[in-house]
Amino acid sequence: xxxxxxxxxxxxxxxxxxxxxxxxxxxxxxxxxxxxxxxxxxxxxxxxxxxxxxxxxxxxxxxxxxxxxxxxxxxxxxxxxxxxxxxxxxxxxxxxxxxxxxxxxxxxxxxxxxx
Amino acid sequence: xxxxxxxxxxxxxxxxxxxxxxxxxxxxxxxxxxxxxxxxxxxxxxxxxxxxxxxxxxxxxxxxxxxxxxxxxxxxxxxxxxxxxxxxxxxxxxxxxxxxxxxxxxxxxxxxxxxxxx
Numbered sequence: 005x006x007x008x009x010x011x012x013x014x015x016x017x018x019x020x021x022x023x024x025x026x027x028x029x030x031x032x033x034x035x036x037x038x039x040x041x042x043x044x045x046x047x048x049x050x051x052x053x054x055x056x057x058x059x060x061x062x063x064x065x066x067x068x069x070x071x072x073x074x075x076x077x078x079x080x081x082x083x084x085x086x087x088x089x090x091x092x093x094x095x096x097x098x099x100x101x102x103x104x105x106x107x108x109x110x111x112x113x114x115x116x117x118x119x
Numbered sequence: 120x121x122x123x124x125x126x127x128x129x130x131x132x133x134x135x136x137x138x139x140x141x142x143x144x145x146x147x148x149x150x151x152x153x154x155x156x157x158x159x160x161x162x163x164x165x166x167x168x169x170x171x172x173x174x175x176x177x178x179x180x181x182x183x184x185x186x187x188x189x190x191x192x193x194x195x196x197x198x199x200x201x202x203x204x205x206x207x208x209x210x211x212x213x214x215x216x217x218x219x220x221x222x223x224x225x226x227x228x229x230x231x232x233x234x235x236x237x
Binding site for chain 2: 035040045046047048050053092095105106107108109110111112114
């Protein structure tokens with residue numbers, strides 16, 4: 005019930021292309037869905053997040069698409085740049101679950117943007 | 120933005136020794152801090168949740184006597200790996216939630232600590 009499944013495990017994209025990473029969740033109580041970017045040897049940094057009341061959120065080159073009925077959400081990186089090369093994690097949590105508000109992370113996607 | 124300072128960033132120790140990792144929220148008060156463990160090329164796995172002034176809640180399979188967590192103030196939580204062994208070598212990451220915000224929208228991560236046990 006707490007699992008968040010992420011795909012693909014790794015992704016290679018040419019500079020200027022679109023990177024797409026997908027996640028699916030099981031727990032219908034989840035109501036907060038962030039994406040994190042992590043560089044080697046560093047902690048994860050929040051990239052963008054969405055709540056189930058909207059189907060899409062865009063911030064600069066990053067867009068989250070959310071499909072509540074399918075229990076899926078995805079990250080789109082437009083005009084991908086070599087500096088975007090990192091590991092990306094989707095996550096989910098339930099703010100209604102007062103006892104456990106920790107994020108549940110997906111397995112991660114290693115993105116490599118080739119120049 | 121809010122900053123969570125984690126120290127040390129890297130530590131190498133001998134097997135059998137104890138190591139303390141500090142996690143500080145620098146510009147906000149954190150009633151709740153989370154400790155994660157990350158193996159190479161793997162995801163972050165929640166180890167425990169600590170609330171200021173109370174005992175930490177450990178995830179299933181995490182030994183509370185081995186991974187001692189203290190959250191004595193609203194800005195500091197510590198994780199002590201006691202009697203460390205090579206299998207404890209991992210990347211440990213803390214995160215802190217802003218006291219004033221009840222949701223995870225104000226959840227900030229430290230930069231992590233790479234523990235290597237020889």
